[in-house]
Each structure stands twice: as C-alpha cells, then as structure tokens.
Amino acid sequence: MVVSLVVLVAIFGAALLAPWIAPYAPQKMSIAERLQPPSAHHWMGTDGFGRDVLTWVIFGARVSLAVGLMVVAVATVLGTAIGLVAGYVRRFDTPLMRLTDALMAFPDILLAIALLAGLGPSLFNVVLALGIVYTPRVARIVRGATLVLRELQFVEASEALGAADARIMLVHLLPNLISPLIVQASFIFAYSILTEAALSFLGAGVPPTTPTWGNMIAGAQQYMQQADWLILAPGLAIVLAVLSLQIVGDGLRDALDPKLRRLM
Amino acid sequence: MTAYIARRFAGMVVVMLLVAMIVFVIARVIPGDPAGVMLGSAATPDDVAALRHQLGLDRSLPTQFAIYLEQIASLDLGNSIFLNRPVLQAMGERAMLTTLLTLMAVGISVGIGVPVGILSAVKRGSVVDQAATAVSMLAASLPSFWVGLTLIEYLAVHAGWFPVAGYGDPGAGLADHLRHLVLPAIALGLPNSALLIRFTRTSMLDVLHEDYIRTARAKGLGARAVVFKHAFRNAMIPVLTVIGLTIATLIGGAIVTETVFGLPGIGNLIVSAVLRRDYPVIQGALLVVSGLYVLINLSVDLLYAAVDPRIRY
Numbered sequence: 001m002v003v004s005l006v007v008l009v010a011i012f013g014a015a016l017l018a019p020w021i022a023p024y025a026p027q028k029m030s031i032a033e034r035l036q037p038p039s040a041h042h043w044m045g046t047d048g049f050g051r052d053v054l055t056w057v058i059f060g061a062r063v064s065l066a067v068g069l070m071v072v073a074v075a076t077v078l079g080t081a082i083g084l085v086a087g088y089v090r091r092f093d094t095p096l097m098r099l100t101d102a103l104m105a106f107p108d109i110l111l112a113i114a115l116l117a118g119l120g121p122s123l124f125n126v127v128l129a130l131g132i133v134y135t136p137r138v139a140r141i142v143r144g145a146t147l148v149l150r151e152l153q154f155v156e157a158s159e160a161l162g163a164a165d166a167r168i169m170l171v172h173l174l175p176n177l178i179s180p181l182i183v184q185a186s187f188i189f190a191y192s193i194l195t196e197a198a199l200s201f202l203g204a205g206v207p208p209t210t211p212t213w214g215n216m217i218a219g220a221q222q223y224m225q226q227a228d229w230l231i232l233a234p235g236l237a238i239v240l241a242v243l244s245l246q247i248v249g250d251g252l253r254d255a256l257d258p259k260l261r262r263l264m
Numbered sequence: 265m266t267a268y269i270a271r272r273f274a275g276m277v278v279v280m281l282l283v284a285m286i287v288f289v290i291a292r293v294i295p296g297d298p299a300g301v302m303l304g305s306a307a308t309p310d311d312v313a314a315l316r317h318q319l320g321l322d323r324s325l326p327t328q329f330a331i332y333l334e335q336i337a338s339l340d341l342g343n344s345i346f347l348n349r350p351v352l353q354a355m356g357e358r359a360m361l362t363t364l365l366t367l368m369a370v371g372i373s374v375g376i377g378v379p380v381g382i383l384s385a386v387k388r389g390s391v392v393d394q395a396a397t398a399v400s401m402l403a404a405s406l407p408s409f410w411v412g413l414t415l416i417e418y419l420a421v422h423a424g425w426f427p428v429a430g431y432g433d434p435g436a437g438l439a440d441h442l443r444h445l446v447l448p449a450i451a452l453g454l455p456n457s458a459l460l461i462r463f464t465r466t467s468m469l470d471v472l473h474e475d476y477i478r479t480a481r482a483k484g485l486g487a488r489a490v491v492f493k494h495a496f497r498n499a500m501i502p503v504l505t506v507i508g509l510t511i512a513t514l515i516g517g518a519i520v521t522e523t524v525f526g527l528p529g530i531g532n533l534i535v536s537a538v539l540r541r542d543y544p545v546i547q548g549a550l551l552v553v554s555g556l557y558v559l560i561n562l563s564v565d566l567l568y569a570a571v572d573p574r575i576r577y
Contacts, residue, residue: 105283106554113538203539221413231410242404246405
C-alpha cells in the first residue's frame with residue numbers, strides 16, 4: 001500500500017513535471033539514432049523515429065492520467081446523480097436501473113469503440129466514451145448504498161421535518177456516499193487507463209501523434225523483433241500504474257467504512 | 265420457479281429493447297449521413313436522397329426505430345457496406361474462431377483461477393495465499409494486448425514454439441487451428457484469471473466457516489474430503505455466476521486479442537468495421553454481443569436457482 005502510493009505519487013509527479021524532467025522534447029526525431037537499445041544517453045532506448053522512449057513514457061503518463069482522472073470525474077458525477085435518484089425516488093428506480101443494465105450488457109471496449117466510431121478519435125471523445133461506459137458501475141453502487149441509507153433514522157427525521165427530496169439527497173445522503181465513491185473511483189481510474197491503452201492500440205483512441213502508452217505499444221509492433229524495449233517500457237508503465245491504483249483502491253476499501261464493504 | 269423464470273424472461277425482453285434503443289441512438293448520433301458514407305464522395309445529392317428514402321432515413325425517428333425493431337425481429341441486421349453481404353452472415357462466418365478462442369480462454373481462466381483460489385483459501389494467511397493474492401493483482405493489471413505481443417515476441421518469434429499470427433490455412437485441420445489459438449487464449453485468459461482467483465478464494469472462505477464444515481471435521485474426515493466433497497460444491501455456486509460474466513468480458517476482450525494476433529474472428533470484423541466506418545456491422549455486432557451477454561447472464565441465474573435449492577424468489 002505504501003509502496004504503491006509512492007509509485008503513484010512518482011507517476012503523478014512525472015506527469016505534472018513532464019516538460020521539465022523529460023530528457024528530450026517528445027517530438028524530437030533523429031534518424032541517426034533510431035532503434036537504439038537502452039544506453040546512458042537514452043535510458044529506455046529510442047523508437048523507430050529516433051525519439052527518446054523515456055521521454056514518451058513520461059509524456060504518456062500525462063495523457064493516461066489525465067484521461068483516467070477526467071473519466072472518473074464524468075462517471076462519478078453522472079453515476080452519482082443516477083444512483084441517488086434511483087435509490088431515493090422509488091418511481092425512477094426501475095427505469096433507471098434497467099437502463100444501466102442495458103448499458104452494462106455491452107462489453108466495455110465494444111461500447112467505447114462503437115461510440116468512438118461515431119464521435120471520431122480524439123482525447124475529449126475518449127473521455128466522453130469511457131465516462132459513459134463506466135457511469136453504470138458508479139450508479140449501481142450509489143443506488144445500493146442509498147437504499148441502505150434511506151432507511152436510517154436521520155433520513156426519516158429530515159423527511160418528517162419536511163425537507164425536500166433534493167435537499168435530502170444532496171445534504172444528507174451524498175456526504176455518506178463519499179467513501180464508496182472514493183474506492184470505486186480508484187478502480188475506475190485503473191480500468192480507464194487499461195481501456196484507453198487498448199483503444200489507442202486499436203487506432204480508435206487518442207490520435208497516434210499524441211504520446212500515450214497505448215500508442216507507443218501500437219507503434220512498436222512493427223519493430224518488435226529488433227527492439228523489444230519499445231514494447232516493454234510502455235507496457236510496464238501501464239502495469240505499474242494500474243497495479244498501484246488497484247492496491248490503493250483495495251487499501252481504501254479496507255480502511256474506509258467497513259460497514260459498506262459488502263455493497264462493493 | 266415457473267413464475268421466477270417468466271419474470272426473468274420479461275426482464276430480459278425489457279433490457280434487450282433498451283439495448284436496441286441504445287444501439288439505435290448510437291447510430292443516429294453518429295455525425296455524417298449513413299447514405300452518404302455508403303455511396304462515397306462521388307454520389308450526387310439526388311442519389312443520396314434516393315438512398316435515404318430507401319433506407320427510411322427521411323422518416324420520423326420513432327418510425328425509424330419501429331422499422332429497426334421489425335428488422336431485428338426478422339433477423340435482418342442489414343448489409344455490410346464493405347463486405348457486400350448480410351451482417352449476420354459475416355458474423356456467422358467468423359463465429360467459430362471467436363467461440364473457440366473464448367472457450368479456450370475460459371478454460372485457462374478457470375484452470376488457473378479455481379485451483380489457485382481454493383489453495384489460497386485453504387492455506388489462508390500463508391505465503392502461498394499472499395503469493396496468490398499478489399499474482400492475482402498483477403494479472404488484473406496486465407493489458408491483454410501487451411501480454412499478447414510479449415508472448416508473440418518470446419514464445420513464437422524467439423522460441424518458435426507457436427505460430428506468430430493468423431489462423432492457419434483455411435483447409436487445415438482443427439488441431440492446427442487450435443495450435444494457432446493457444447497464445448491468443450493465454451493472452452485473453454490470463455488477465456481474467458485474477459478475478460476468478462479472488463472470487464473462488466472469498467467464496468471458499470465463506471463456506472469453510474460454516475458449521476457443517478466444522479461438523480465434518482469433527483467427524484474426523486480428512487482435510488481433502490472436507491475441502492473437495494463438502495466445501496467445494498457449495499463454494500462453486502457463486503463462482504459459477506462469475507464464470508458466466510467472465511465469458512461476456514472475454515468476448516469483449518477478443519476484439520483486442522484478435523487484432524493483436526491477426527485472427528479473422530468477430531473481434532477483427534468489429535475493429536475493421538470501426539476503422540472503415542461500416543455502421544451496419546458495428547450496430548449488428550453491438551446487438552448480437554450484448555444479446556449473448558444478456559442470455560448468458562439469464563442462463564447462469566436460472567442454473568443458479570436450479571443448482572441451489574435454497575434459492576427461492
């Protein structure tokens with residue numbers, strides 16, 4: 001847990017400070033230096049255009065983390081709204097939950113790729129598509145927790161005092177949902193890094209000129225036999241980031257509110 | 265039980281209607297006119313208008329949706345723009361490969377996940393348990409396409425144990441086809457085994473704490489008999505549900521894996537359809553795959569109710 005937090009802080013730090021700590025400019029090409037194995041000059045070697053792999057891994061962290069954070073934001077806001085209304089306002093429960101069932105019937109990557117086929121590949125659209133894909137997961141958890149919370153006395157008390165539905169949901173229920181939301185956010189963060197990489201790899205995600213871990217692996221395919229470091233570096237970056245997020249998520253789940261554990 | 269089955273079927277129909285609606289909305293949200301895409305840039309506005317009329321695109325949205333549902337009901341998912349054949353036929357031609365791949369991947373996930381999960385639960389807190397937890401976390405963090413490429417690099421290119429890509433000659437026997445699917449199935453199944461390790465472990469731990477297990481132990485039954493005869497059967501019931509869900513996840517994962525290994529399956533069909541904007545294929549695939557998912561889910565739930573007499577709805 002501590003180690004993974006340190007790793008996450010390091011990845012976030014690298015992403016934030018990318019322009020200052022990256023050894024080279026991301027788009028600097030040098031044909032003379034193409035496909036060089038890792039060395040003192042290029043710690044992770046160079047790619048088919050002679051670009052520094054370490055620089056791309058660092059700049060790739062920016063995109064992957066930015067996508068992850070924005071997806072978490074979109075899915076959390078939409079999912080919380082849907083889940084709260086479904087859990088608290090009875091007549092909306094069935095229609096909203098059937099809708100989330102239907103959305104969850106599509107495999108993540110298929111729904112994302114279909115949305116992107118229409119929207120076109122761009123960073124913003126990737127965030128939008130993945131946000132839609134992960135909204136139902138948040139909605140389900142929020143609804144489950146809301147169903148438990150609404151039966152508690154403090155909610156009954158404010159109902160008796162005549163508080164409006166919106167007030168009960170926002171002032172009384174929402175603060176109690178923070179712990180499950182934080183835990184879920186860390187997992188969605190991890191999934192969206194994986195899915196974003198897969199989308200980039202398929203050519204349906206962020207355009208290939210943008211440094212992302214998925215794009216790096218896609219570009220490395222043709223040089224696989226001569227330069228295996230090209231695939232190892234971004235792959236390990238993905239594994240490290242996702243693994244750390246999952247360990248932190250697990251730790252948070254155990255630490256925060258054990259009562260709500262069963263709902264997740 | 266009959267009432268339960270009926271209720272579940274009704275629920276399934278509602279969800280499938282919503283699925284069809286989502287697919288319809290996605291198709292309509294797509295910028296650009298399907299008729300324009302189908303005819304290409306050389307088409308005159310009159311041609312486009314004629315095709316729009318023929319496709320029913322000039323009618324109101326509810327009417328279009330009704331027509332769409334009617335087509336689905338008569339199993340007509342339209343024609344692929346680029347392959348010049350019905351979408352269902354194109355999917356059918358590729359279904360065998362994707363089915364085999366998915367089944368092999370399920371086999372690998374279950375073959376790793378269930379034994380490791382049981383071992384982990386039986387030896388709770390031991391080094392074995394901690395190692396299994398660590399491995400499952402790591403496996404869950406692996407991008408399957410990256411695992412695939414790494415396997416190709418080391419086991420196919422360098423070691424030469426497996427074919428690098430493709431599905432073998434069309435006329436080759438099943439054994440040759442299966443040999444081509446070994447690495448893809450590992451790439452697809454390995455990350456997925458993580459979930460099964462965790463679920464099997466949790467489920468076994470739950471069961472091992474039950475009174476009847478203590479009774480069995482008190483009777484003097486051997487550890488093996490307690491674990492396999494008494495605990496295993498009950499612990500597998502929830503795991504069955506997860507295996508069902510896994511199949512659906514794997515169908516999604518096949519999209520990526522088939523691209524990595526150049527396998528001409530349904531996943532490959534979907535990716536090329538997305539890159540070429542072949543909308544009828546994308547819509548058809550969405551509908552068929554989600555329909556499969558809903559069906560698998562329903563069968564698992566019904567199986568669950570049949571296997572466990574305690575479950576009454």
